[in-house]
Amino acid sequence: MIPRTVFNEEHEQFRDTVRKFLEKEALPFHAQWEKDGQVDRGLWKKAGEMGFLCPQVPEEYGGLNLDFGYNAVIDEEISRFNLTGIGWGLHSDIAVPYIINYGSEAQKRKYLPQCISGDMVTAIAMTEPGAGSDLQGVRTTAIKNGDHYVLNGSKTFITNGQHANLVIVVAKTNPGEGASGVSLLLVEADSPGFKKGTNLEKVGMKAQDTSELFFDDVKVPAENLLGAEGQGFIYLMQELPQERLSVAIGATANAEAALSWTVDYVRERKAFGKPVSAFQNTQFKLAELAAELAAMRVFVDRCLELHYAHKLDVATAAKAKLLATDFQCKLLDECVQLHGGYGYMWEYPIARAWADARVQRIYAGTNEIMKLIISRELLQ
Numbered sequence: 001m002i003p004r005t006v007f008n009e010e011h012e013q014f015r016d017t018v019r020k021f022l023e024k025e026a027l028p029f030h031a032q033w034e035k036d037g038q039v040d041r042g043l044w045k046k047a048g049e050m051g052f053l054c055p056q057v058p059e060e061y062g063g064l065n066l067d068f069g070y071n072a073v074i075d076e077e078i079s080r081f082n083l084t085g086i087g088w089g090l091h092s093d094i095a096v097p098y099i100i101n102y103g104s105e106a107q108k109r110k111y112l113p114q115c116i117s118g119d120m121v122t123a124i125a126m127t128e129p130g131a132g133s134d135l136q137g138v139r140t141t142a143i144k145n146g147d148h149y150v151l152n153g154s155k156t157f158i159t160n161g162q163h164a165n166l167v168i169v170v171a172k173t174n175p176g177e178g179a180s181g182v183s184l185l186l187v188e189a190d191s192p193g194f195k196k197g198t199n200l201e202k203v204g205m206k207a208q209d210t211s212e213l214f215f216d217d218v219k220v221p222a223e224n225l226l227g228a229e230g231q232g233f234i235y236l237m238q239e240l241p242q243e244r245l246s247v248a249i250g251a252t253a254n255a256e257a258a259l260s261w262t263v264d265y266v267r268e269r270k271a272f273g274k275p276v277s278a279f280q281n282t283q284f285k286l287a288e289l290a291a292e293l294a295a296m297r298v299f300v301d302r303c304l305e306l307h308y309a310h311k312l313d314v315a316t317a318a319k320a321k322l323l324a325t326d327f328q329c330k331l332l333d334e335c336v337q338l339h340g341g342y343g344y345m346w347e348y349p350i351a352r353a354w355a356d357a358r359v360q361r362i363y364a365g366t367n368e369i370m371k372l373i374i375s376r377e378l379l380q
């Protein structure tokens with residue numbers, strides 16, 4: 001194992017606390033949450049009390065002002081246990097950073113303390129029934145009318161969609177324009193005209209609440225515009241590398257865990273009078289996966305190191321997301337195979353991880369969109 005250098009002693013102590021918390025407060029209940037279609041809302045409050053939500057928020061807003069390494073530690077521990085229902089990554093790594101980076105002083109004072117405490121769950125609503133990869137094509141509109149915007153449209157596949165109290169909505173404030181017509185609005189879930197659709201039934205990530213959202217003449221106060229009008233697309237492009245790094249971090253940690261479950265399984269399971277680990281096919285498969293995983297770990301850690309220094313560029317983050325999630329899915333597929341029929345049984349972690357991982361190649365920008373970004377940089 002190549003020693004990791006991206007985390008210091010404090011990170012590792014924090015990891016220990018996160019792991020113990022998840023073992024006690026989440027692991028025993030996750031199977032039930034899968035049936036419920038969402039985690040217990042109380043988990044968010046408990047996480048807030050432990051300081052696990054939005055560790056990057058500056059102290060003046062009640063935060064711990066920690067580096068992104070703490071987010072990464074939380075992402076890794078959640079992924080190692082395959083607790084895919086827990087939407088803290090979307091909240092802490094993806095949505096709340098928009099408020100930290102582009103919010104007005106008043107917005108930060110109003111929302112950040114509640115995001116840290118777990119009183120407020122956030123979501124980000126980009127995707128629409130008719131526009132996912134092509135974000136410039138969003139049809140939700142927010143038309144200025146005096147001191148407010150009138151929001152109309154619908155979104156789909158929104159993570160934390162049921163629990164969310166505050167949603168960052170991507171809308172056209174100037175429907176005649178493409179990217180330059182896009183703005184971001186902070187929309188409170190109890191606003192009249194804002195409705196949440198049903199909790200969507202998914203192939204995996206069954207404890208994650210994922211929803212449609214509907215906006216029917218929702219009056220959004222003008223002061224809830226996030227940053228400047230027409231700059232939404234630029235903000236999205238600036239924030240997406242952290243989102244993609246976060247996905248790559250989770251993918252790598254999950255792959256490491258899955259490989260270790262599989263090593264344990266093939267040592268125990270017997271066929272033809274010997275452990276499955278005694279077959280050369282098993283040994284070679286595990287060796288290939290371990291070798292690729294070692295390379296993935298070094299690459300993703302290096303990306304994290306670059307991110308600490310604010311030097312992770314868009315194309316490199318896209319490479320990390322593409323490689324790590326493609327590899328995660330490949331590894332999980334091989335590991336299911338090495339588990340035989342038990343690998344297809346929901347009660348086995350490997351089966352759940354396999355189903356849960358499939359979406360990693362689809363959200364946060366599909367892996368085809370990652371290739372577009374990478375090739376654009378090559379060919380510019």
Ligand SMILES: Cc1cc2nc3c(=O)[nH]c(=O)nc-3n(C[C@H](O)[C@H](O)[C@H](O)COP(=O)(O)OP(=O)(O)OC[C@H]3O[C@@H](n4cnc5c(N)ncnc54)[C@H](O)[C@@H]3O)c2cc1C
Pocket residue numbers: 090123124125126127130131132133134156157158159160202205210359362363364365366367368369372
């Ligand atoms: C569980 C889950 C959670 C999600 N969470 C969120 C969330 O919190 N917020 C949010 O806004 N969205 C979320 N999404 C939506 C997700 O980001 C989109 O599904 C994704 O961006 C793809 O968009 P689409 O589904 O419209 O697919 P499409 O854009 O219709 O793509 C269909 C296929 O065409 C390919 N394709 C599209 N354009 C090109 C191109 N130019 N070149 C080559 N191939 C192309 C795609 O790669 C894909 O294979 C979530 C989705 C899921 C399933």
